[in-house]
Amino acid sequence: MTGPLGGRVALVTGGAGSVGERIVRGLAEAGATVLINCFHSYDAGRRLADDLVSAGHxxxxxxxxxxxxxxxxxxxxxxxxxxxxxDILVNNAAAGTFASWxxxxxxxxxxxxxxNVKGALWCAxxxxxxLARxxxxxxxxxxxxxASHAPANYLPVGIAKAALESLTRYLAAEFAEDGIRVNTASAALLDNEVGRRFPGADSVRANTVAATPAGRLxxxxxxADVVLLLASPGSRFVTGQTLLADGGLSLMRHAMAPTPSTPSTTASSTLHGDERHPVRHSRPTSTDPATDGESPSRVTTPDPVGSDHTTASVPTTDRPSLPTDPDPVVVVGMGLAVPGAxxxxxxxxxLERGGEQFVEVPPDRWPAHAFHDDDPDAPDKTYQSRSGFITDFTPHPRLEPDFAADPTAKWLxxxxxxxLxxxxxxxxxxxxxxxGYTPDGSPHLQEALVRGELEALADPEHAAEVAAFADRVLPGSRTGHLPLSHRIGQDALRGLVPDDARLVMVDTACSSSLYAIDLGIRDLVAGRADVAVCGGAFALAPPGSVLFAKVRGLSRTGAVRALDRDADGVLFSDGAGVVVAKRLSRALADGDAILxxxxxxxxxxxxxxxxxxxxSSGGQSLAISRALARTGIGPADVDWVIAHATGTPAGDEAEFTALRDAYSSGTVQVTSxxxxxxxxxWAxxxxxxxxxxxxxxxxxxxAQHRFTAVPERFGIEGTGLTVPTESVPWPARADRPRTVAVSGFGxxxxxxxxxxxxxxxxxxxRSGYGTRAARPAVVxxxxxxxxxxxxxxxxxxxxxxHLLRMPAAAVRATDRTQLAILECVDRLPAEVRAVCEAHHARVGVVVGHTGPTRSASLYGLRAYLDALDEAADTESVKVLLKRARHHATGLIGAPTEDSFPxxxxxxxxxxxxxxxxxxxLNVAVDGGxxxxxxxxxxxxxxxxxxDVDLxxxxxxxxxxxxxxRALTDSATPPTEGAALFAVATGDLAEATGLPVLAELTEESP
Structure with missing residues (x-):
């Protein structure tokens, strides 16, 4: 073991990362025996050790x-x-989060x-x-x-590093009696993969290089050379010091102004101007400043300035430094059908004149009295029969008169x-x-499900009689149309788009059509599509009203009063809407109207x-912060928020809390x-x-309709938020484009x-999507x-x-699909679950599921039984319905507040x-x-x-x-159960040492 450190033993924490590897190699080449500490990057550490040993170290x-x-x-x-x-301990492991103030x-x-601090202290x-030996x-x-300057979005790491430098001095004083020297090696932004993950990395790099006398990062x-210097005998008379290698950046020799095109809201991790007055920009351009006002989230990102991680680091996708885009996605067409329009x-x-749209259930939809009871605890009943129905629909002249499919398909x-x-x-x-579409909410589908159960329970000799009864009482089931989600989409768009158009039916409950628009934008930006047709559709059906009544979420007074002190619940409505989007360059070339x-x-x-x-106001705050961070739009640049605001007191308060926290710095109108x-x-x-x-x-x-005043608990006083009682002029302005935010949650x-x-x-x-990453996705x-x-x-x-942590009553009301996926997550390899836990703020779930759940089907049958009994006119049908009631009630209990979700x-x-x-994020898609x-x-x-790393x-x-089985015409139904795959970016897999089992190519499923 020759070299200046021959015979020495060195322990390097975080030794498998970018900087850690260089430190390890330097110590080994200097003759030391190096102990490489790592945790999630254990496999990378093993490869590094094998490489060094094979080289004779x-x-x-x-x-x-x-x-x-x-x-x-x-x-x-x-x-x-x-x-x-x-002989040598190098505390290089680090963790942190990009987060604005x-x-x-x-x-x-x-x-x-x-x-960064406790870990170093515990190791020392x-x-x-x-060391004393x-x-x-x-x-x-x-x-x-x-540690000594104040880069934007770096506060958690920066103050931890400052504490680490202070700890260095205390350790130096404490350990001096044992002859142990303690020092700190520090650096500015590094030109490595970790440094390139810093928010606005390209802009930060350019500004830093311009301000550094050395002319480079x-x-x-x-x-690593600074670490080796401090670990060498040549520094034996140095202790309690911090040695900074920044190429002269801290001399502030050159002005560090941002490039002229950099908007003032763009995040930067360098200083601008005099170091005593660093500029702090309002929003980071990183994708995920994880934050939650109710339940704090943990997102671990690499420390971009200096050291590396051994705790599970989250590689973030590089973002363009400027959120402006010469070719953003624009809307070129729109259409809808809602109550009253x-x-x-x-x-x-x-919207301008108002008008009452909440009415009793129309007689041609269903017999309201058969599903209604004023007692909210009445089994299989709803306490509200008013809703928003499309009753005066004027079809487009090109809509085929004989297009008699499910109403959601017709409106869509x-x-x-x-x-178009x-x-x-x-x-x-x-x-x-x-x-955006729910797989189990259409009236024709509900009636078809009920019919399928009745026909399965009927005696063969009464089949014709039962069919005639179903034709009369369940008219939506006799069309011969199979109203499953993906088929609704196919029917609605057939002939309007090419047969090979990519079709995805998105289900995130009441935010579904916003997720659908987002997916369409991605296909345009990624170059997979030239035209995106995005929207949603929804139709009222009795079981949904029954189940939502058990959550006590429906208005008792029969009207929605969103954001109002007298709000007492929501009323659902029929509706559909579509927008068509293109890239700007294509829209201009085509001469389309840009909306x-x-x-x-x-x-x-x-x-x-x-x-x-x-x-959860915390979850909604996270969505808002991600939208602002992704686009570079500041809160003060938003003029108006169209809130989700459904009129439920708890829901409106949670949403307003998130809006208040995000937008109080400006003057913002809020309506619903x-x-x-x-x-x-879903629309x-x-x-x-x-x-x-x-x-x-x-x-x-x-103006906001049906509004008097916001509840005091909203805390609107002292904010710039206003719920307008009259129409507000919104003219174009010279300084910036008018901006509106649309919120949704489900x-x-x-x-x-x-x-x-x-x-x-x-x-x-503005465009917050930039370009897609070339990194592979791996299983x-x-x-x-x-x-x-x-x-x-x-x-x-x-x-x-221990798997569910749910009360037994809630488990009984939970569909087996929801329980099965939890079982699958519990069966994932321990190392995958550990990474999910460590990076939970950047882990998403996407589920492929088709059709209604078993629970929804059975609750629907229960809901229809009284209406069916009332309409029964033969003894054989009455006997069948008794059998059906025994069948349904034996398989599932009366709905409770847990049944709808x-x-x-x-x-x-x-x-x-x-x-x-x-x-x-979490999303369900239905593609049959x-x-x-x-x-x-x-x-x-x-x-x-x-958006996510796994x-x-x-x-x-x-x-x-x-x-x-009747709906799918399948003689052999699919096996019940779930299959789960953990899919990560290649960067995350490499950083955390997860095994790569397969790579997903563009053609992969």
Missing amino acids: HAEVMRASVAKPAQVERMVAEVDRTHGSL DELTEEHLDQAFAT RAARPL GTDPCIVNVSSIG GDPDDL SDPDGFWRL RHSAIQA EHVTTRPGDRFSVCV GVLAGSGLSADGRGKAIYAP NKSLIGHTG AGVVSVIQALLALRHGRIP FGGTNAHLLVQEYRPGRAN VGWSTHLADGGTFGDAYPHPPF GGMPNVIAARPCNRFDLRG DESLSQAFATARRYLEFG VLVAGVHGNTLPSW
Whole structure:
């Protein structure tokens, strides 16, 4: 062991990362035996050690998390056992979060301090006896320039590093009596993969190079050389010091002004101007400043200035430094049908003049009295018979008179015809069709499910009689049409788009159409589509009203009063809406009318909270912050928020809290169209987007209908938020484009916040999508939970409490698909689950599931039984209905507050988020037999744009009831169960040491 450090033993924490590897190699080449500490990057550490040993050096790997004192103690005990002493300790492991001041949480601080400060202290304290036996013993802590300066979005890491430098001085004083030197090596932004993940990395790099006399960034070798210098005998008279290698950046020799094109809201991690007055920009351009006002989230990102991680680092997708885009996505067409309006112009007139749209159930929809009871506890009944029905529908002239499919398909087709009517398309255009839709909410589907169960229970000799009865009482079931989700989409768009158009039916409950728009934008930006047709559709059906009544969420007074002190609940409504989008360059070339710019959206999941149907202001705040960060739009640049605001007191308060926290710095109008037209469910988001586009056209923000005053608990006093009681002029302004935000959220914690701006020719336009990443998506783990014999039987075996942490009553009301996916998550390899837990703010879930759940089908049958009994006119039918009642009530209990979310297909994806506190996003897609394939494709779209770093992709099926077999014409129904795949970015897999089992290519499912 020759060299200046021959015979020495060195322990390097975080030794497998970019800087850590350089330190390890330098020490080994200087003759030291190097102990490489790593945790998630253990495999990378093994490869490094093998490489060094093969080159004739001495290296070993020791796996331990420095953030856990017990693991540190075990690691140091192993060093004592195998080597007896230690000469050099390098505390290089680090953790941290990019977070602006407003987004900072206590957990961000705790996470950074646990590794950067406490980890270094625990390692130093545990190693002290071994160092005292060593030769010229020393400790080198690795810091960054953020300890002494104030880069934007760097506060958690920066103050932890400052504490580490202070700790260095205390340790130097304390350990001096043992002859142990303690110093700090520090650097500015490094030119390495970690440094390139810093928000606005390109702009930061350019500004830093321009301000550094050395004329370049430092690299990992520069920092490693400082560590080696402090560890060498040549520094034996230096202790308690911090040695900064920044190329002269801190001299402030050159002005560090941002480039002229950099907007003032762009995040930067360098200083601008005099170091005593650093500029702090309002928003980071990183994709995920994880923050939650109710339940703090943990997102670990690499420390971009200086050292590397051993605790699970989250590689973030590089973002362009400027959120402006010469070719953003724009809206070129729109169409809708809602209560009181059959087109956008009619909708605008309705918004301006108002009018009562809440009515009793029309006689041609269903017999309201058979489903109604004033007692909210009455089984299988709703306490409200008023809703928003489309009763005066005027079909588009091109809508075929004989298009007698499910009403949702009819309204969706009508809206798509309107939206495409004046849009130029070309032969060979690639279309992306994304539609928000619930797999189990259409009236024809509900009636078809009930019919399927009755026919399965009927005696063969009475089959014709039962069929005639069903034709009369369940008219929606006799059309011969199969009203499953993906078929609704196919029928609605057939002939309007090419047969090979990509079609995805998106289910995130009431935010579905906003997620659909977001997916369409991604296909345009990624170059997969030339035209995107995006929207949603929803129709009222009795079972939905019954189940939602058990949540006590329906208005008792029969009217929605969103944002109002007298709000007492929501009323759902029929509705459909479609927008057509293109890239700006294509729209201009085609001569299309440009209605507005889709600047970008923020998506999030609520993670762990209260009941899975309880709204979370923290989850919504996260979606808002992601939207602003992604687009670079500042809160003060937003003029108006079209809130989701459904009129439920708890929901409105949670949303207003999030809006107040985000937008109080400006003057912002807040409204909700649900007081006028009701809650159009899976179409609600696109209806609000169309309202925003209409207001941009007319230069006015419509007043809030049915409004007197906000509740005191909203805390509106002292903020710039206003709920307008009269129409507000909204003229174009010279300094910036008019901007409106559209919010949406749904059961299961599916939050979306979309920013829409006016188009201003010749001006820079916002686009928060940039370009997609070229990094591969890889499968890093999988699990299954399949039923023996094809079905779990009449009663799904209840999982143990530790898996669910749900009351027994809630478990009984939860569909087997939701329980099966939790079983799959629990069966994932331990290392995959550990990464999910460590990075939960950037983990998403996408589920492929087709059709209604078993629970929803059975609750629907229960809801219809009284209406069927009333209509029964033969003895054989009455006997059949008694059998059906025994069948239904024997398989599922009366609905409770847990039943609606417990049977919703989109909540399948929400269960892992709620159970494991995942904050990325959660989505369900329905593509029929191709549902799992579509789930993989959808997950890729989120991974490639950097929204998440890991997605749990699942295919789930749990319905083998006769009604399902009748709908699918399947003699052998699919096996019940779930298959789950963990799909990560290649960067995350490499950084965390997860095994790569397969790579997803563009053609992969």
